[in-house]
């Protein structure tokens with residue numbers, strides 16, 4: 001419920017940055033609770049958990065290879081390329097009037113197979129983890145068995161007794177719905193009002209039950225949770241507090257580490273790495289940050305980015321209230337075209353881990369997302385959804401701030417990676433509209 005004017009005023013006195021945030025101005029917040037590696041308090045997850053999660057993907061590789069022919073060439077692994085975007089870089093610098101020290105790359109999760117978004121990491125992982133647990137507990141398979149069996153009639157009819165539910169603004173539902181239906185689960189997706197029609201249509205096509213809610217994401221989650229757990233064999237994928245989603249995302253760090261090595265990109269004190277991660281509830285950027293910090297410690301600098309209309313993790317961390325506070329409490333409407341980021345209240349699990357690991361958060365206006373979408377298309381021939389472009393403006397915010405000076409970082413040889421989080425499944429018609437909109441803002 002919205003705070004009273006007096007309550008808002010006292011929050012703003014305590015945290016003056018809330019003034020521009022509630023005025024919906026693009027803002028950069030540097031995290032005063034960022035801890036050096038050696039001072040990071042004990043976290044609820046460890047590096048070992050991340051390596052265990054990677055092993056699950058490995059066990060399921062034969063399953064993926066058989067279920068999805070497009071994964072034949074990657075041997076059943078789901079991964080996206082890291083791309084240099086050297087043609088876009090001078091265009092961004094020119095348009096936004098700044099200089100990027102070092103190189104700019106795009107981590108192209110918009111190309112992740114099957115789900116077309118970063119949700120292939122967390123969403124698929126959680127469904128597979130649950131399916132594996134059920135199969136092992138019921139004596140259907142062992143950890144060293146051939147996981148192609150997950151596609152057999154025996155497994156399908158076994159999973160048909162169980163149901164999986166999820167609340168989603170769109171992409172999470174797509175990933176959970178697709179993977180659950182592939183395995184034979186009954187799956188229900190509870191969508192918020194801003195979820196795109198084509199995402200609902202696609203899910204229904206895949207055999208998922210789609211329920212639409214007139215309110216925002218939190219309402220869809222609430223309703224979905226109640227409905228799902230009413231079934232004794234129901235399992236709810238809870239974006240507001242899921243450890244499994246988080247671990248699925250964290251594996252991206254191990255993959256990126258390998259790609260950096262292969263591309264001969266160094267990460268150390270003289271070669272700092274900056275990541276710019278689009279943020280909704282904070283699960284995907286939090287999981288990736290957790291993983292990258294485990295691998296690169298103080299040499300990696302992770303910034304989240306949220307829409308000016310949905311700065312939920314920003315307000316949660318700035319005030320220290322985390323999931324106890326929402327953007328609506330401050331009268332912010334949570335209305336944005338970046339549907340993957342349209343979240344009013346942060347994840348409790350992810351946010352408590354990100355608290356000491358992230359360097360900061362900046363916000364971006366929807367119009368800029370469209371502009372960058374069109375610039376990326378025109379200069380690199382890469383088409384992504386509006387949410388996915390948010391990281392591209394990161395270097396400007398960070399390099400123009402006191403951050404590098406404060407932490408004494410030499411950025412001459414910096415590597416900047418904007419994480420592109422979704423886009424491949426967007427229908428051509430919708431993509432054309434995104435593009436045209438960006439074009440119209442650029443003239």
Ligand SMILES: *Cc1c(COP(=O)(O)O)cnc(C)c1O
Pocket residue numbers: 117118119171172278279280281282283284285340341343385387388421422423
């Ligand atoms: C879900 C999503 C994000 C953010 O992930 P969270 O876990 O919600 O923070 C970013 N971009 C896209 C396209 C997404 O679908």
